[in-house]
Amino acid sequence: MDNKPANNFLHAIIADDLAAGRVTEVVTRFPPEPNGYLHVGHAKSICLNFGLAEAFNGRCNLRFDDTNPAKESPEFVASIQEDVRWLGFEWHDEVRYASSYFQQLYDWAQHLVREGNAYVCDLNADQAREYRGTLTEPGVNSPYRDRSVEENLDLLERMKAGEFEDGSRVLRAKIDMASPNMNMRDPILYRIRKIEHHQTGNDWCIYPTYDFAHGQEDAIEGITHSICTLEFEDHRPLYNWLLDHLPVPSRPRQYEFGRLNLNYTVTSKRKLKQLVDEGVVDGWDDPRMPTISGLRRRGYTARSLRKFCDMIGVTRSDGVVDVAMMEHAIRDDLNENAPRAMCVLRPLKVVLSNYPEDKTEYLSAPCHPSREELGVRELAFTRELYIDAEDFREEANKKFKRLVLGKRVRLRNAYVIEAESVLKDEAGEIVEVQAKVIPNTVGNDPEDGIKAKGVIQWVSATEGRRATVRLYDRLFSHEAPDKGDNDFMALVNPNSLELIEGAWIEAGLVNAQPEQSFQFEREGYFVADRHEHRPEAPVFNMTIGLRDSWNNGQK
RNA sequence: UGGGGUGUCGCCAAGUGGCAAGGCACCGGGUUUUGAUCCCGGCAUUCGCAGGUUCGAAUCCUGCCACCCCAGCCA
Numbered sequence: 001m002d003n004k005p006a007n008n009f010l011h012a013i014i015a016d017d018l019a020a021g022r023v024t025e026v027v028t029r030f031p032p033e034p035n036g037y038l039h040v041g042h043a044k045s046i047c048l049n050f051g052l053a054e055a056f057n058g059r060c061n062l063r064f065d066d067t068n069p070a071k072e073s074p075e076f077v078a079s080i081q082e083d084v085r086w087l088g089f090e091w092h093d094e095v096r097y098a099s100s101y102f103q104q105l106y107d108w109a110q111h112l113v114r115e116g117n118a119y120v121c122d123l124n125a126d127q128a129r130e131y132r133g134t135l136t137e138p139g140v141n142s143p144y145r146d147r148s149v150e151e152n153l154d155l156l157e158r159m160k161a162g163e164f165e166d167g168s169r170v171l172r173a174k175i176d177m178a179s180p181n182m183n184m185r186d187p188i189l190y191r192i193r194k195i196e197h198h199q200t201g202n203d204w205c206i207y208p209t210y211d212f213a214h215g216q217e218d219a220i221e222g223i224t225h226s227i228c229t230l231e232f233e234d235h236r237p238l239y240n241w242l243l244d245h246l247p248v249p250s251r252p253r254q255y256e257f258g259r260l261n262l263n264y265t266v267t268s269k270r271k272l273k274q275l276v277d278e279g280v281v282d283g284w285d286d287p288r289m290p291t292i293s294g295l296r297r298r299g300y301t302a303r304s305l306r307k308f309c310d311m312i313g314v315t316r317s318d319g320v321v322d323v324a325m326m327e328h329a330i331r332d333d334l335n336e337n338a339p340r341a342m343c344v345l346r347p348l349k350v351v352l353s354n355y356p357e358d359k360t361e362y363l364s365a366p367c368h369p370s371r372e373e374l375g376v377r378e379l380a381f382t383r384e385l386y387i388d389a390e391d392f393r394e395e396a397n398k399k400f401k402r403l404v405l406g407k408r409v410r411l412r413n414a415y416v417i418e419a420e421s422v423l424k425d426e427a428g429e430i431v432e433v434q435a436k437v438i439p440n441t442v443g444n445d446p447e448d449g450i451k452a453k454g455v456i457q458w459v460s461a462t463e464g465r466r467a468t469v470r471l472y473d474r475l476f477s478h479e480a481p482d483k484g485d486n487d488f489m490a491l492v493n494p495n496s497l498e499l500i501e502g503a504w505i506e507a508g509l510v511n512a513q514p515e516q517s518f519q520f521e522r523e524g525y526f527v528a529d530r531h532e533h534r535p536e537a538p539v540f541n542m543t544i545g546l547r548d549s550w551n552n553g554q555k
Numbered sequence: 556u557g558g559g560g561u562g563u564c565g566c567c568a569a570g571u572g573g574c575a576a577g578g579c580a581c582c583g584g585g586u587u588u589u590g591a592u593c594c595c596g597g598c599a600u601u602c603g604c605a606g607g608u609u610c611g612a613a614u615c616c617u618g619c620c621a622c623c624c625c626a627g628c629c630a
Binding site: 032033139207256263318320328336410413455 | 578580591624628
């Protein structure tokens with residue numbers, strides 16, 4: 001991989017563990033729950049876990065933490081694998097599932113019971129909440145806390161056999177109801193859920209909680225460094241308590257880092273799901289979504305996302321990254337790698353009065369301004385062309401470096417032209433510009449010494465092709481749609497998508513491969529839509545615009 | 556007001572007692588057949604605040620303040 005050797009506190013901890021002989025190999029894991037699509041925050045975790053394993057010649061497992069069948073589905077299991085691979089990572093061996101350890105987990109639950117460290121509790125959810133106490137008041141022991149080992153074993157067996165209703169009983173660890181750490185107040189280990197599981201079918205009607213599953217899964221897989229986000233910090237004592245009280249085959253350690261927060265963005269599976277479910281976007285992979293599949297469809301490359309994760313670093317502080325950094329990462333990649341092409345978004349016809357009607361010249365244009373090896377392409381130059389409506393004005397001040405009546409402009413990779421007159425419709429709208437070609441100006445300045453003021457893109461009206469282009473803007477107009485009591489659904493930018501059906505592209509572009517990126521010169525980076533682009537009906541998505549120091553504030 | 560964390564430029568982030576890296580953003584200037592790229596220059600006498608230790612502190616000590624997380628049979 002082209003990742004830099006990530007230098008963060010976890011890298012240092014691991015290097016130290018290796019040096020001190022605490023571990024002889026590094027084993028990490030990426031443990032998503034298959035209850036939604038992966039988003040850019042997961043990309044950070046993926047780069048971290050796979051990157052660390054790679055940096056130390058260790059391995060990284062992909063493990064589905066599928067302990068709650070109510071929220072999970074095979075669709076998510078599939079999409080997650082695709083996203084991880086697309087990002088450029090390969091997990092060690094087969095995909096793992098927490099559900100494949102259910103029997104072992106159950107055996108360990110019995111072990112805890114036999115040792116007097118767990119009990120079946122008949123309190124319902126409401127009662128349990130009352131007994132739990134509050135942040136400032138200790139909890140109260142459950143009246144079922146002191147059942148005999150025999151009774152507990154019997155009850156647990158019957159829970160598993162499906163004798164009791166959902167919610168009627170749970171298995172709890174017997175720790176300390178007065179602990180200042182809420183997670184240690186006899187946490188729930190198993191709950192009854194009579195629903196089918198996407199991997200284990202109807203084999204089980206009791207399912208382990210995250211707390212009872214995660215550390216043990218890590219131990220089973222020989223994970224050395226179990227990396228999770230900050231909010232699990234309070235769970236670490238429980239994670240360790242369980243490992244201390246169970247005959248596990250290895251001793252993993254948990255470390256936490258600050259999850260990625262991006263401004264103008266929502267990164268919460270629940271909220272992303274709501275955007276999808278309520279039709280605000282066209283699906284999990286809508287190009288406006290911060291999901292990995294959405295960014296992919298938008299035109300972000302895996303390399304740019306890895307670069308971005310590199311740029312933001314990994315620490316224990318929890319901040320908000322400016323989305324401009326992610327935009328920089330993709331611009332940087334595409335500037336270097338995307339072939340150039342021309343596209344006219346809002347076509348305005350230009351007729352070159354002194355250019356023969358039946359003539360077509362093929363002008364050669366480099367595909368990249370600084371990378372000759374990317375080759376050249378041929379551009380059809382004809383009497384009738386399209387330029388962008390925004391690139392013409394009847395009159396303008398000297399700061400306007402485009403076409404103005406009576407003035408000259410350079411057509412990119414072609415001639416300098418001079419505007420002579422305009423044709424307007426009844427409404428006074430300009431529908432056509434009459435202009436003349438300045439002879440011998442392909443590759444040369446005008447011989448009369450009157451230079452063009454600027455350069456604009458163009459496409460032959462007769463040889464070019466029509467295309468659908470989707471322009472995107474940020475999905476949220478608010479910097480922190482997620483924050484506090486903000487109603488993120490009300491902060492959705494109503495203009496996040498602008499559909500342009502009649503854009504005009506140079507002919508060669510219809511043969512673009514789905515997911516191929518281009519820079520449409522002077523406009524931005526665009527990608528042929530992964531699903532909808534076809535030669536007969538080209539569809540391009542705007543990935544990101546070019547930096548524009550003129551458009552900002554002016555115009 | 557219990558417990559656990561975090562506070563270095565607008566944002567991210569190095570720095571672990573020796574005199575504030577880097578990136579993003581922003582602001583100049585140069586090159587340019589993309590108002591892009593590229594290049595050059597600017598951008599924290601100061602590290603949440605207040606004391607203290609020390610020849611010397613972002614780094615050590617004390618106190619305070621701010622923000623984040625925890626009372627799901629979610630993860």
